Amino acid sequence: MAWLLLALAIASEVLATTALKLSNGFTHLGWTVVVAAGYLTSFALLARVLKLHLDVGTAYAVWSGxxxxxxxxxxxxxxxxxxxxxxxxxxxxxxxxxxxxxxAGGH
Known part of the structure; x- marks a missing residue:
């Protein structure tokens, strides 16, 4: 379950970062909303993954990498x-x- 949530967190972060480019410096409201929602979702999912006892180093490395x-x-x-x-x-x-x-190991 933790790995599935991590994959969703990654997808949310990638969506938000792509929308960040499309927001043109937050001048397009729709894309700006997608940025905020995507990052909020990504961090919420990442927090849940850490609560499920996946090592923080491993989870963050996979998420960011x-x-x-x-x-x-x-x-x-x-x-x-x-x-x-x-x-x-x-x-x-x-x-x-x-x-x-x-x-190297981890949960």
Whole structure:
């Protein structure tokens, strides 16, 4: 259950961050509401995950790492941002770090 809630927290955070770009500096009310709701939902779900006894280091690493990698890919696919070899390498390092943290143990 904790891992499912963590996946939902990541999805909410990615949605909120994407909406942050679309809000154009909070000048579009609809996207601004999506930003606020997405971040609030993400943090509420992350708090629930921690209450279910998933290690804070592991949960936060997965939440932030997966979110960072997803946003980098969305930036390239949706907003036409450059996806250079160095950025791809960075994304792979993030994913590798998250995998290593999970292999190191935790609930």
């Amino acid at each position: 997966a979110g960072t990698a997803a946003i980098a890919l969305i930036g390239a696919a949706v907003f036409g941002e450059a996806l250079t070899p160095l950025k791809i390498g960075g994304i792979l390092l993030i994913i590798g770090g998250v995998v290593l943290l999970n292999l």
